[in-house]
Amino acid sequence: MRAQVKGSPEKSKEIVPGGVWNDVDGNYINAHGGGVLSYGGKYYWFGEHRPDKKFSTQVGVTCYSSTDLCNWKYEGVSLSVSDKAGSDIEKGCIMERPKVIYNAKTKKFVMWFHLELKGKGYEAARAGIAVSDTPVGPYRFIRSGRVNPGIYPQDMTAEEKATVWDEEEYKEWWTPKWREAVNKGLFVKRDLQSGQMSRDMGLFVDDDGKAYHIYSSEENLTMQIAELTDDYMGHSGKYIRVAPGGHNEAPTMLKRNGMYWMITSGCTGWAPNEARMFSAPSIWGPWTQHPHPFVGKGAEKTFGGQSTFILSLPGDKYIFMADIWKPDSLMYSGYIWLPIDFDKSGKPVIVWKDNWKLSF
Template sequence: MNSYRFFILSRLFFACFGFIGMQQLHAQTTAHAGAGKFTPIAQWYDDKGVAINAHGGGILFKDNVYYWFGEHKVAGSAGNTSLVGVHCYSSTNLYNWKDEGIALPMSDDEQSDIVKGCVLERPKVIYNAKTKKYVMWFHLELKGKGYSAARTGLAVSDKPTGPYQYIRSYRPNAGKMPFYPKGTPDSDRVNTTIVKEQDKFFMRDFAGGQMARDMTLFVDDDGKAYHIFSSEENYTLHVAELNADYTAHTGKFSRVYIGQQTEAPAVFKRNGFYYMIGSGCTGWAPNAARLFRAKSIFGPWEYLGNPCIGPNSDLTYGGQSTHILNVNGKKDALIFMADKWEPKNAIDGRYIWLPITITGDIVNVVWKDSWDLGDLSK
């Protein structure tokens, strides 16, 4: 009888403990939202109570669901070595995220470009309505070669959450000269007879393809897609057209802000103008964001200065741009997504999401300790 009573009491104890634990877990998983709030730099948790692991990422919106893809980091790992793959999360409200697992796993095959130990950065996914495929592009560095490979990688899937099949990696637009839209200053044109100092890296890589590092993807209103990436030893951005399947480059591309060292591009479109936010190149340390505007995706792009205002704006609030999300169904509802990198313990990197405010033609990113979707421009 005593043993039975002990058994009953112990079951009641653990049931109560478990209930309390579940309540604490629920509070933890929604802590980043704060009952429908975004809190930049705070630790954000998924539906399992695990810190969201999607660094340098981007978001795809499909069938009323948001899919967040990013680099999966490992505890205790310094730098940016990829040991797991691209993580995927889903949400219907942007506040609460479901863990969908690893969409693109790193390979155990030492002959694979994406073998564990390579560097895979800034994965972005877009949907191709023609092929019904989900197309992922990313920046790839080969294992053991530092940042010398400077390739772009491609993977595709039949489902947004994957699994994604790795296709290939390469340097884009080998043997191709850039496209110069009307209005491009003569100083920005490549002179193939007298190679200028700012063009030496472009001409060096002309035959084998241009370097492709920090990147984003953009699908225009007409369904055409573009790959925008840091090139030429990060001195110049390239805006490159993708083919109809989004699985290769067409050879048409332009060069942006030549010789000025810009990386971390993120793009949106508004009232017929294209806007791009990027950063300078200061390693893992934050710097001032850069805003550009153009009437054509190929440019010429006009430099508009730093869109961030207020305290710590000269360091982009400690972060670096990765993606700009247009919240579907709301005009000018734009979220600036950035990463606060922690190179000594990469998994502890945090996310900085802030509303983009637009007044006339003025675009700003202003710090808020806490905010919700109601703070976005209507």
């Protein structure tokens, strides 16, 4: 993908995974860990504004718009950091993985994102919420917090809920004893009153308009899927755990022919790793793990990227989106967008392409 060049319209219809992605003004697109909203005949790409050298959030969440998914116009900062000391989104906090969904009932655009408080590293593990009357914004920050405090997941057994854990016995990680405790809800119980941790996250809106928050929880060891309230502004209290102890993050989801598919990554910091794929006949499971869906050179490391979003398009079309992280200068982290195909059994297949054109 590149800025449109006069006299070269063909290039403006081409997506180049891993290439240099500029907006229509020729500036590098700075929208990492993002997602795309389709609304009113346009696409809106929201992502993290990453600084050239520093790590923490200095600007906020940026927005770009397009009518063809190839040529992107910079729309500005949709959610800005705050200059107010002590604000949850004070400049220097960490804002990651922003996703925006539209609520047809309230006619509001709702943004969720992973938030870490300034100067606290990654210990806060919160979800942040902001809202706007227009897709571009500006978005108004509402609040942040952990997920479903005081509520057990639906798929924890009565025995697991009743178990009392002595955390002193489980200070040493990765032992068989510790793994068994994690699987049975060691960290769920630890965080029950404060709420479940929420880091790398995504949103998914189902056919019936119900929306779900999908996030890495329990010290990044277990994925959780939590139903949102009808206004998309909070959690309903209904949630489950997926692949306990599996160490998944960067969740993405699509639904096709009644089957839910989720692609995640492992947890290896900025380094790429082998992606994971899961399926379920219901959002509430049971979830089954499959081999990763990637085909081509570098498939075992997700082509050097990490999943961030799956864009569903009319005509049974889907685009897998990923980031190529460059920790030395996160601003210039790259983008991978690839079409998703399906094999005869209906499983997603993502084949590497040096470049490709949209066929819709």
